[in-house]
Every structure is written in C-alpha cells, then in structure tokens.
Amino acid sequence: MCLAIPGKIIEVSSLISAPPGQESSWSPSSALVEVAGVRRRIDLGLLEDDKPVPGDWVLIHVGFAMSKISEQDAADQMNTLRMLGEIDGAMQEVEGYGLEDVN
Amino acid sequence: MRFVDEFRSPELISKTAEEIRRLAGSERHYRMMEVCGGHTHAIYRFGLKDILPENIELIHGPGCPVCVLPMGRIDDGLSIAQDTNVIFAAFGDMMRVPGTQGSPLEHKARGMDVRIVYSPSDALKLARLNPDKHVMFFAIGFETTAPSTALTLMRARAEGIRNFSVFCNHVTIIPAMRAILASPDMRLEAFIGPGHVSTVIGCRPYEWIAKAEHKPIVVSGFEPLDILQSVVMLLRQLNASEAKVENQYKRVVPWEGNPAALKAMAEVFELRPYFEWRGLGTIPQSALSLREEYAEWDTERRFTVPGIRVTDPKAAQCGEVLRGVLKPRQCKLFGRECTPERPVGALMVSSEGSCAAYYNYEHRKATAPSALTMIA
Numbered sequence: 090m091c092l093a094i095p096g097k098i099i100e101v102s103s104l105i106s107a108p109p110g111q112e113s114s115w116s117p118s119s120a121l122v123e124v125a126g127v128r129r130r131i132d133l134g135l136l137e138d139d140k141p142v143p144g145d146w147v148l149i150h151v152g153f154a155m156s157k158i159s160e161q162d163a164a165d166q167m168n169t170l171r172m173l174g175e176i177d178g179a180m181q182e183v184e185g186y187g188l189e190d191v192n
Numbered sequence: 193m194r195f196v197d198e199f200r201s202p203e204l205i206s207k208t209a210e211e212i213r214r215l216a217g218s219e220r221h222y223r224m225m226e227v228c229g230g231h232t233h234a235i236y237r238f239g240l241k242d243i244l245p246e247n248i249e250l251i252h253g254p255g256c257p258v259c260v261l262p263m264g265r266i267d268d269g270l271s272i273a274q275d276t277n278v279i280f281a282a283f284g285d286m287m288r289v290p291g292t293q294g295s296p297l298e299h300k301a302r303g304m305d306v307r308i309v310y311s312p313s314d315a316l317k318l319a320r321l322n323p324d325k326h327v328m329f330f331a332i333g334f335e336t337t338a339p340s341t342a343l344t345l346m347r348a349r350a351e352g353i354r355n356f357s358v359f360c361n362h363v364t365i366i367p368a369m370r371a372i373l374a375s376p377d378m379r380l381e382a383f384i385g386p387g388h389v390s391t392v393i394g395c396r397p398y399e400w401i402a403k404a405e406h407k408p409i410v411v412s413g414f415e416p417l418d419i420l421q422s423v424v425m426l427l428r429q430l431n432a433s434e435a436k437v438e439n440q441y442k443r444v445v446p447w448e449g450n451p452a453a454l455k456a457m458a459e460v461f462e463l464r465p466y467f468e469w470r471g472l473g474t475i476p477q478s479a480l481s482l483r484e485e486y487a488e489w490d491t492e493r494r495f496t497v498p499g500i501r502v503t504d505p506k507a508a509q510c511g512e513v514l515r516g517v518l519k520p521r522q523c524k525l526f527g528r529e530c531t532p533e534r535p536v537g538a539l540m541v542s543s544e545g546s547c548a549a550y551y552n553y554e555h556r557k558a559t560a561p562s563a564l565t566m567i568a
Contacts, residue, residue: 091229091256091257091285091333091336091337091388091544092232093387093388093444097521101488102430105393105400108468131311132311132313132340132343134343134452134456135340135343135450135452135453136450136452137452138451138452139534140414148388148391150336150337150340151214151283151309151310151311151312151333151337151340152311152312152313152314152340153311153313153339153340153343155339155391155392156334156444156445156446156450158443158444159443162443162444165200165415166212167503168200169234169415170412172199172237172238173233173234173237173302173414174237175543180309181284182284182311185308185310185314186310186311187314187317188314188317188321190311
C-alpha cells in the first residue's frame with residue numbers, strides 16, 4: 090500500500106463523462122501505464138494541475154498517479170524497490186489494478 | 193548478500209558516510225526519528241545502522257498505518273461485514289492484521305466475503321459489479337493514500353453509486369509527531385521527514401517543528417544515499433544549533449505538496465475531534481472522517497458501528513516501541529510469542545513495522561555483513 094511504483098504513461102483518456110451540471114468541477118481522467126512490461130489503467134485525478142502526457146513517468150500510489158518524475162528517477166525507484174525486496178509486491182499490486190488478477 | 197554495484201553512486205555513498213563520521217566526531221549523542229515506516233524498512237534492509245557511528249541513534253516513528261490502527265477498529269469493520277450482504281474490501285496489507293476474533297483473512301476462511309483491492313477505485317468497481325451487495329472499503333493510510341480515497345468518494349457521489357461506503361481510518365502525520373514530541377519519556381533532537389506523505393502535504397506543515405520545537409527536520413528519499421544525505425543535513429543543522437525544514441527529496445517532493453490531492457481531501461474529509469492510535473493513545477484532530485455531504489457513503493453513518501475498544505495484550509509493548517522508548521528486541525514477546533508468522537502486535541505484521549523489520553534483518557547481521565559496510 091505504501092509502495093511508490095514508477096510507471097510510464099502510454100495513453101491518456103477520460104475516465105467517465107461528467108454528470109450534468111458538474112462538468113467544470115469534475116473531469117477525471119485515467120491513463121494506460123506500463124510498469125516493467127505490465128500495462129494497467131491508473132487514475133490521473135491527483136495530477137489535475139499538471140497533467141502528464143504519453144512518455145512521461147509518474148509515481149503511482151494505490152492506483153493513482155501521485156507525482157511526475159524523470160525517467161532516471163523512475164529507474165532509480167525501480168532499483169530501490171528491487172533492493173528493498175518489494176518488487177514482487179509492487180508487481181502484484183500493479184497486476185491487481187482494475188481487479189484484473191484478483192478475486 | 194547484495195552486490196555493491198546495485199547501489200546508486202557508491203563513491204558518493206562512501207563520501208557521505210565519511211562526512212557523517214566527521215560531523216558526528218564528538219562526544220555528543222544524536223537521537224533522530226525516522227517518521228515513516230518506509231524509511232524504517234529501508235534502514236534495516238540496507239543495514240544503514242552498520243555504517244552510522246554509534247553516537248547516532250535512529251528511532252523508529254509511528255508512520256506505518258497498519259501498525260497504529262487500534263484492534264477495535266478492525267473488530268468494528270469485521271463486525272459490520274458479518275452481514276452477508278456486505279463485502280469487506282481492503283488493501284492486502286490489512287489482511288493478516290489480527291482482530292480479537294482473527295484477521296480479515298481468517299474471517300474470509302470462515303465464509304465472510306473479504307476481497308483484496310489494490311486501489312480504492314477498485315473497491316468502487318466492486319460495488320458496480322455487485323449491485324445487490326454493499327461494498328465497504330476499509331480505508332487506512334496517511335496523507336499518501338487519503339487523497340485516492342477522497343477522489344473515489346467524489347466519483348461514487350458523482351455517479352450516484354449507493355451500494356458503496358468507506359470505513360474511514362485515515363490518519364494525519366502532523367498530530368502524531370506533535371504527540372510524540374509531547375510525550376514525557378521521549379527525547380528527540382531531529383526528524384527524518386516522511387517522503388511520500390510529503391509529496392501530498394509538502395514541507396510547510398513541518399515548519400512548527402523547526403520554529404516552535406527548535407528541532408531540525410529533513411524530508412528524505414528512500415535510497416541509502418538519500419537517507420545518509422538527510423543524516424548529513426541534520427548533523428549540520430544540529431552542530432550549528434539551527435532548526436530548519438529542509439527537503440532532500442526535491443526530485444519528488446514539491447515544497448507546496450500536491451494541490452489537487454489537498455483539494456480532494458478538503459472536499460471530502462474533515463478532522464475527527466479525537467482518534468485512538470495504537471500505542472500513542474487518543475490524539476485530538478489526528479484522523480479524518482467524511483463530511484456531511486458524503487454521509488451516504490460513510491460506513492459509520494450507514495451502519496451501526498459497535499465502537500469496540502480492545503486493550504493490547506499487557507505483555508506486548510507495542511506502545512513503547514512505537515514511541516521509540518523501547519527497541520523491538522526489548523519487548524517481552526519479541527521473537528517468541530510474537531513473530532512475523534504469528535504476530536501478536538501490529539508492528540510485527542507489516543514489513544514497515546519496526547518489529548518485523550528488526551526481526552527480518554537484524555538477525556541476519558551476525559552472518560552476513562551488509563554490502564553498504566563494504567562501500568562505506
């Protein structure tokens with residue numbers, strides 16, 4: 090849960106259409122990201138002010154992109170996860186996004 | 193044993209370790225608390241203690257959300273999910289945390305509908321997929337995860353999904369630090385500030401620690417080099433009798449935090465007047481609950497919550513360990529009754545809990561020197 094997982098933005102898309110009357114305040118979007126070869130959809134709602142574009146790298150917490158980082162920092166973070174012995178946990182988390190590999 | 197070349201900039205690590213030895217080369221005893229459980233894990237895993245001089249003492253803080261959750265809250269959540277119409281959804285970290293009648297996983301084995309989710313938005317997805325059931329998301333975490341729960345609730349409200357609620361156990365880090373500083377048996381000189389919480393809240397909320405408490409704090413990354421650099425920054429401040437907030441983790445943490453995340457939290461949550469922390473007791477305004485506008489998605493308003501209060505087993509000294517008064521091995525149960533396989537206290541459950549980290553890595557030291565000692 091407390092893992093920060095680096096992922097590369099592949100494609101950005103709108104998640105749901107805004108309900109009537111809330112268009113201005115409600116425009117959530119999601120992105121297809123790739124983490125060590127695994128592609129899953131994550132939420133971009135917490136980067137509304139600084140939206141990433143395809144090719145950008147982000148740190149992901151519980152399925153939400155939390156901050157933009159450089160490609161080098163992404164590689165370093167992956168290495169840190171590996172050294173911490175958290176890589177399996179991180180990949181299990183990513184694979185579980187969207188309920189794909191669980192339940 | 194890990195290989196030396198796994199570490200980023202080994203030559204810089206070596207120089208930084210040398211700088212630490214130079215800066216701490218006096219009789220003075222330095223006591224620093226790393227607030228975040230991620231740092232605790234990294235410190236043990238990388239064997240950082242092996243290369244720090246003996247007069248630098250690292251104290252493990254309360255920043256492990258699983259560890260500070262009182263057992264009564266787990267019992268409360270599970271009691272609601274006794275209703276066969278309710279699905280209990282939680283992060284994997286929660287699954288092995290013991291309640292008085294067993295962990296969520298053990299309840300699942302007895303027939304309760306318990307599901308692991310890796311994101312709050314997937315708990316909402318479960319609700320969409322199971323319109324005849326009620327999905328209760330057992331939310332835990334500091335400011336790192338609270339914004340994601342907030343956005344999920346905003347989405348549930350916008351979409352009008354009514355078979356979904358959040359049992360909110362989100363806590364905030366600043367009041368916990370305040371409580372630790374106020375604790376009479378705690379003597380601390382400096383803080384290694386949490387990395388990922390700070391991506392959300394930024395560095396400004398720590399300013400009172402520098403100004404009012406006159407203690408330095410450095411927000412730190414998680415690599416060995418990050419933590420060592422943070423120790424250098426703290427030593428420089430302490431030796432100069434300064435107290436400032438500094439940011440070692442600039443590549444990820446903006447000084448002002450993440451405005452969108454803070455906005456989502458402000459929209460959905462308000463501060464609870466009081467919340468009980470395991471080991472720290474009741475701390476005012478230290479946890480979040482849902483605002484009135486979200487009452488319909490608030491488990492505690494939708495259901496009757498028993499409000500179970502459980503005293504930790506007397507022999508377990510989780511509280512003293514959490515406050516940094518005792519080292520994990522000084523607890524009477526450590527390594528005997530309480531192990532990662534059969535945890536009595538929550539500090540033994542999570543890899544970020546100081547007891548589990550200590551158990552997993554400290555024992556190993558006798559047999560294998562850490563790769564870091566070879567660099568430094």
